[in-house]
Amino acid sequence: MDRSEPTTAGILVIHKPLPRRPAPYQDELLSSWIARLADANYCSLPELCRYLGLGQERPPETQSDLAGVNLDRFCTLLRLPSAELGRMLLRRRAEFPIECISWSDFQHCPACTHKVPGVSLRHWRYAWSLQCEVCGSELSPLGRDPAAHVNLPTRLRTRAKEGAKQLMLANRRGDRHAGRRMDLTLQVAGVLAPEPRHGALFSQNRIDRFKTLAAINLGMTRPLLAAALTMKSDRVGETKLRIAFPHKRKVVDRLSRLAESLPRQRPREGGGPKNQSPTNYAGTTQAPRQEYLQAARKAIDQLGENAEWSDLLNCAAKLLESACQSHMDIS
Numbered sequence: 540m541d542r543s544e545p546t547t548a549g550i551l552v553i554h555k556p557l558p559r560r561p562a563p564y565q566d567e568l569l570s571s572w573i574a575r576l577a578d579a580n581y582c583s584l585p586e587l588c589r590y591l592g593l594g595q596e597r598p599p600e601t602q603s604d605l606a607g608v609n610l611d612r613f614c615t616l617l618r619l620p621s622a623e624l625g626r627m628l629l630r631r632r633a634e635f636p637i638e639c640i641s642w643s644d645f646q647h648c649p650a651c652t653h654k655v656p657g658v659s660l661r662h663w664r665y666a667w668s669l670q671c672e673v674c675g676s677e678l679s680p681l682g683r684d685p686a687a688h689v690n691l692p693t694r695l696r697t698r699a700k701e702g703a704k705q706l707m708l709a710n711r712r713g714d715r716h717a718g719r720r721m722d723l724t725l726q727v728a729g730v731l732a733p734e735p736r737h738g739a740l741f742s743q744n745r746i747d748r749f750k751t752l753a754a755i756n757l758g759m760t761r762p763l764l765a766a767a768l769t770m771k772s773d774r775v776g777e778t779k780l781r782i783a784f785p786h787k788r789k790v791v792d793r794l795s796r797l798a799e800s801l802p803r804q805r806p807r808e809g810g811g812p813k814n815q816s817p818t819n820y821a822g823t824t825q826a827p828r829q830e831y832l833q834a835a836r837k838a839i840d841q842l843g844e845n846a847e848w849s850d851l852l853n854c855a856a857k858l859l860e861s862a863c864q865s866h867m868d869i870s
C-alpha cells in the first residue's frame with residue numbers, strides 16, 4: 540500500500556511503507572521498534588526518522604515527541620494501527636513528586652533480549668519493575684552490577700517488592716499525597732544513609748535500588764519508626780536531619796524521642812538475647828521497661844531463640860510500634 544500526498548509546490552510525493560517490518564515485540568517501546576526497523580531496512584536511525592516525518596533525529600518515546608507529526612501518514616508508513624501507537628509510548632506524570640520512568644534504558648530481561656536482540660520494553664523503564672512482564676525473568680541492570688553476586692536478603696526483597704507495588708499504584712492513581720510522602724521518605728532516607736535516594740530507583744547496583752524501594756515501603760507503613768531505627772544507631776543522623784530540614788523541627792524532635800525510646804542494637808554475644816542480663820540492656824544499668832521485655836519475649840517466641848539479634852530487634856520494634864505511635868499521638 541502506497542500513500543501519496545501533494546506538496547505545497549504541487550508535486551505528488553509517494554510515501555512507501557517500509558519494505559521490511561519485523562513485528563513489534565509485546566510491550567515494546569516505539570523508539571526500540573523504530574531502531575529495529577532502521578536496522579532491518581539497512582538505513583540509519585536519523586534517516587528513518589526523517590522519512591517518517593519526525594521533527595527530530597531520534598525516535599519518539601512520548602506523545603509530546605509526536606507533536607506536529609502527521610500521525611496518519613506516520614502510522615501508514617509503519618503499517619501500525621493508530622490504536623496501537625499509544626500503547627508503545629511512555630506516559631510521564633509531571634505532577635507526581637517522584638520520577639518513576641527512566642529517561643534511558645537502565646535494565647533489561649536477558650531472556651527477551653537474547654530472543655530479540657536490541658529490543659527494549661516499555662515496562663523495563665519503570666522504577667517499580669523488577670520482573671519481566673513477558674517471560675517472568677528477573678530484570679538485570681544494563682551496566683555492570685557491583686552487587687551482581689550478592690544474594691539479597693529475603694526480607695529486603697520482600698520489602699522492596701512491596702515498596703515497588705506501592706510506588707506503582709500511587710503513580711497510576713495519580714495519588715500526589717502518597718507521592719509526597721514517598722518523596723519525603725527518600726529525602727529523609729538520603730540524609731540518614733547514602734544508598735537510598737531518588738536516583739537509586741534506577742541504580743545499576745541492585746542492593747541500592749532494592750534498599751530505596753524498601754525505604755519507600757517503610758515510609759508508607761512505619762515512616763517515623765523507619766527513620767528512628769536508623770537514627771538510634773547513628774545519632775549523627777539527628778544533626779544531619781536538623782540541618783537538612785530546618786522547617787521540620789517538630790518532626791525531628793518526635794523522631795529523636797522515638798529513637799531514644801527504642802532498644803539499642805548491640806553485638807550478639809553468648810548465643811543471643813536470652814543470655815543477656817537485664818543489667819546490660821541498652822548498655823546501662825537501668826532496668827528495661829516492661830513493654831520492651833514483653834516485645835522481646837514475643838519476638839523470641841516468633842523467631843526462635845537462635846534467630847539473629849538484628850531480626851529479633853526488628854521484630855520487637857514492630858511489636859512496639861503501635862504502642863509507641865499511640866503514645867506519641869502520631870497520625
Ligand SMILES: [Zn+2]
Pocket residue numbers: 648649650651652671672673674675676
Ligand atoms: Zn523477558
